[in-house]
Amino acid sequence: MAWTKKVMRVNLTDGTIGEEPLNMEWARQYLGQRGLASKYLFEEIDPECDALGADNKLIYTTGPLTGTMASTGGRYSVVTKSPLTGTIACSNSGGFLGPEMKFAGWDMIIFEGKSPKPVYLYVRDGHAELVDASEIWGKSVWAADRILHTRHQDPQLRIACVGRSAEAGCLYSAIINDLHRAAGRSGVGTVMASKNLKALAVRGTRGLGGIKDPMRFIRATEEGKKVLREHAVTGQGLPTYGTQVLMNVINESGALPTRNMREVQFEGARNISGEAMHEPRKSDNRPNLTTNAACFACTIACGRIATIDQNHFAIENKPEYWRNSGGLEYEAAWAMGTDTGIDDLDAATYANFVCNEDGMDPITFGATVAAAMELYEEGVITTRETGGVEYKFGSAKALVHAVEAVAGGTGFGKDLGLGSKRLCEKYGRPELSMTVKSQEFPAYDPRGIQGMGLAYATSNRGACHLRGYTVASEILGIPEKTDPLVSKDKAGLVKAFQDATAVFDSSGLCLFTSFAWTLDNVAPQIDSACEGDWSAEKLVEVGERIWNLEREFNRLAGITGKGDTLPPRLLKEAAQTGPAKDKVAELDDMLPEYYELRGWSTDGNVSDETKQRLGL
Amino acid sequence: MKITLKLFATLSDKLPADASANAAEVEVPDDATATQIIDQFQVPGDMVHLVLVNGVYLPPESRGTQALNPNDALAIWPPVAGG
Numbered sequence: 178m179a180w181t182k183k184v185m186r187v188n189l190t191d192g193t194i195g196e197e198p199l200n201m202e203w204a205r206q207y208l209g210q211r212g213l214a215s216k217y218l219f220e221e222i223d224p225e226c227d228a229l230g231a232d233n234k235l236i237y238t239t240g241p242l243t244g245t246m247a248s249t250g251g252r253y254s255v256v257t258k259s260p261l262t263g264t265i266a267c268s269n270s271g272g273f274l275g276p277e278m279k280f281a282g283w284d285m286i287i288f289e290g291k292s293p294k295p296v297y298l299y300v301r302d303g304h305a306e307l308v309d310a311s312e313i314w315g316k317s318v319w320a321a322d323r324i325l326h327t328r329h330q331d332p333q334l335r336i337a338c339v340g341r342s343a344e345a346g347c348l349y350s351a352i353i354n355d356l357h358r359a360a361g362r363s364g365v366g367t368v369m370a371s372k373n374l375k376a377l378a379v380r381g382t383r384g385l386g387g388i389k390d391p392m393r394f395i396r397a398t399e400e401g402k403k404v405l406r407e408h409a410v411t412g413q414g415l416p417t418y419g420t421q422v423l424m425n426v427i428n429e430s431g432a433l434p435t436r437n438m439r440e441v442q443f444e445g446a447r448n449i450s451g452e453a454m455h456e457p458r459k460s461d462n463r464p465n466l467t468t469n470a471a472c473f474a475c476t477i478a479c480g481r482i483a484t485i486d487q488n489h490f491a492i493e494n495k496p497e498y499w500r501n502s503g504g505l506e507y508e509a510a511w512a513m514g515t516d517t518g519i520d521d522l523d524a525a526t527y528a529n530f531v532c533n534e535d536g537m538d539p540i541t542f543g544a545t546v547a548a549a550m551e552l553y554e555e556g557v558i559t560t561r562e563t564g565g566v567e568y569k570f571g572s573a574k575a576l577v578h579a580v581e582a583v584a585g586g587t588g589f590g591k592d593l594g595l596g597s598k599r600l601c602e603k604y605g606r607p608e609l610s611m612t613v614k615s616q617e618f619p620a621y622d623p624r625g626i627q628g629m630g631l632a633y634a635t636s637n638r639g640a641c642h643l644r645g646y647t648v649a650s651e652i653l654g655i656p657e658k659t660d661p662l663v664s665k666d667k668a669g670l671v672k673a674f675q676d677a678t679a680v681f682d683s684s685g686l687c688l689f690t691s692f693a694w695t696l697d698n699v700a701p702q703i704d705s706a707c708e709g710d711w712s713a714e715k716l717v718e719v720g721e722r723i724w725n726l727e728r729e730f731n732r733l734a735g736i737t738g739k740g741d742t743l744p745p746r747l748l749k750e751a752a753q754t755g756p757a758k759d760k761v762a763e764l765d766d767m768l769p770e771y772y773e774l775r776g777w778s779t780d781g782n783v784s785d786e787t788k789q790r791l792g793l
Numbered sequence: 794m795k796i797t798l799k800l801f802a803t804l805s806d807k808l809p810a811d812a813s814a815n816a817a818e819v820e821v822p823d824d825a826t827a828t829q830i831i832d833q834f835q836v837p838g839d840m841v842h843l844v845l846v847n848g849v850y851l852p853p854e855s856r857g858t859q860a861l862n863p864n865d866a867l868a869i870w871p872p873v874a875g876g
Contacts, residue, residue, distance in 0.1 A: 409842070409872035418802050420875030425801050425815065429868045431848045447814045452801060479875075507875045646876050653843065653874050658850065692874045756848040 345586020431755020512543025738781020
């Protein structure tokens, strides 16, 4: 079965904790994690509710392969309604928390209501209690983590926590687990803090049983690991250079959004790339990169552990940052480097540390700073608004000022904590926000990678690369190469990536396995672990069902096909350099075909026929 | 003719000693193809995955036939991915 078939329900308003069976009928339709928790959320809340009100719910959810011996089987997700976008939110994280939930006997923990005072949930196997959190409220994730480990005298306690930014109302606060793994996007941490819930601390000692066919599961997972090991990307590229290897690839391809997406290539890209992280600094002769790291059961190990030069201005009097910690991933390096025009690797690494320490999504944070820099350079805001700091593109000092201000919720940090959409609206220049459905873009310019324009516009959680990563095909040639400058035939590509991604996100596996695996590699692992019959074809149908359910949630929340668009800059201002020179994002050429392939109406609503076909 | 050769990730050490920031200006025969240049600099063929000429993808079937022009930029990666 792989599922524990148990759900914990925590009512924060009255402090009660209950246990109920997992809805197995829904599990057969939605598999687990992203899909299954989205179904629970869809059925249990009013999509029009206030995301930061007591009526919203926050669901910690695992997949059926979370905690198993399947490679990368360590993922969990947090599903809720987003305060940033108003859409359904699902943020996925690795580390060790998800498996610990399973080892304690829980597939899912549903938080509802709002606690009258700050609390954290302590779980040890079947025991669960809400504990007063006054000692850790107001503390960073890292400080709270230390206090909880000391209080419970258990080094193997796994902790997910929100930082000071969430408490201060930053709309893109993340939930951080294991110190530097993040359920990062869409403000899931903000929702957690709005419920006066500071942390989830879990210890599980029961292991994981109930695999349907253990011998077949062992063979299937071993075969999967062999594929990952022998594939050049998952066996060599990702462990060595991490995701940051993309910085030069995307820059050379002319699709690296630069200075709030005004340009598509960055002259300083190489200085903040994966290659640069390996090279000794001139200042202290040590590289930024200390080592790679792996999440639970992962045989890829793409994680970055990094150190900053102790004499760098950002940390010269801050010894707490002199040790190593979670380093830059590509999206974070792009947002806090390229998009702000900053090529200072250590400054971006410091900002990344603080995003982990106080729980912010580095993509939205960096992109919001980039928008603030354009507002500053346009003369819309001045040092009076920023607190005396010049927010010029390329200013590492502005980045350091910004990250500390948002982390603590102080001064200009309150403005920056709104995200770029609300920031630019506040100062009368909404067109300078580079967002879809109020969420900021990641590191791929749709003028140079056309399919990504459609993927961003139709993503169910606002602009995001992790809902349909056609970069794999259009730039990297995985599974097969398509032309990034052509919009023709991209509608089908985007749909295929979106549906397959929903399956990976619902399984407990890491999406990065999809660089080497197809659903033909995943299906035997799920089928041998879980009751029922799970073919690749069935999984595709599950993925499509999940996508349409999320779409329906958004429609009921008031977010319709009108939101399937891109900022005017990307639709009207052509790229000025590189292979995409003179091109804009050709969204209008792709969107009607996409709606048709999805079985939606011409205005983007899921048709009754499609609902019936998918059993929605 | 002179071109700019850019080798990234694990291919970086195949660049000439005077290379900087993963790039070097190199002398290659007139009308050289990408494959000829790859051989000239002893880049392992099985590690050549992504090949861009001036940022534009050069498919495998054209790497041995399409001649480069003076001052072109030839950029090569092994299999990589991220996200």
